[in-house]
Amino acid sequence: MAEFTTGEAVALELPIARIPSRAGAFLLDLLIQLGLAATLIYGATILLMAADADDAWWSVTAVVTMVTVLVAYPVCSETFSRGRSVGKLAFGLRVVRADAGPIDFRHALTRGLAGAIVDFWMLGGFGAVAVISSLCSRDARRVGDVLAGTVVVHTRQNLPMATLAAAPPWLAGWAAQLDLSGVSDELAAAVRQYLTRLRTLTPAAQHHLGTQLVDAVCTALRSPAPQGYPPYHVLGAVLARRQQLARG
Structure with a gap:
């Protein structure tokens, strides 16, 4: 496996x-x-x-x-x-x-x-x-x-459909207004990797890496990050919106 x-x-x-x-x-x-x-x-x-x-x-x-x-x-x-x-x-x-x-x-x-x-x-x-x-x-x-x-x-069966990332309800409205054209595939891949490894990281590493990614993503979006939310909430909202657009 x-x-x-x-x-x-x-x-x-x-x-x-x-x-x-x-x-x-x-x-x-x-x-x-x-x-x-x-x-x-x-x-x-x-x-x-x-x-x-x-x-x-x-x-x-x-x-x-x-x-x-x-x-x-x-x-x-x-x-x-x-x-x-x-x-x-x-x-x-x-x-x-x-x-x-x-x-x-x-x-x-x-x-x-x-x-x-x-x-x-x-x-x-x-x-x-x-x-x-x-x-x-x-x-x-x-x-x-x-x-x-x-x-x-x-595999003798269809590949399982992966569950979509879900935006926190309190950030769904913010994410819906974003123009994601500036987020490159490489940056999106880094966000995916961070969210995948989140549970394996120490709290300090979660905050440090997450803050760096939020800064990079918001720079690409040309939009300020919403204040008062942990990085993985913001990144999860962006990733969920990107997936939603990709799937039409």
Whole structure:
């Protein structure tokens, strides 16, 4: 099991997918890729022979087929299924971000390119690099996972919906009037981390770190901090408002 801190500052524990289950999913996907390659080659051969194409067309067809099979298949399947190729679906695996959220095209593309170039094929020694990097990683991450900021977890159910942070009722009105466009993702991540670790901090550390974050957040908001409230109330109100806007 590994603990993930979601974008809503909620801790989730999900089981990490290790090499045996990932290898099974990979082999199933490989069979599908071989079938896709055979279909593309068969169709292209018929068309090129009928057109009496020259060698350049055959070379282009080979490159397009290779890119489609090795890159387009994993990228498209993981993008449209939010982290589950056919093989991963069969073995109950899912690719998630480091905060346990669903991946998007950017993550899938990074994993797909790294898989084709580094982890498995061109430089990967038919998967040797992926196996070695997974064994050396606490969360069994291959190179593509490290570059994309993703982890493969073992779950046969939908990811749990994280509970939203709740603004203190006495600060909800103040937070509703804020323009949060000046709060960067990095600053919001620092607030989430502070709220997540709050119970593990000493009272002095809570106040010191919280005050620094409140100053930074209110500077970004160009709004004075409400007086008479502990830092975690103010930060919780800002984070809750940001989540509310993000979810529409």
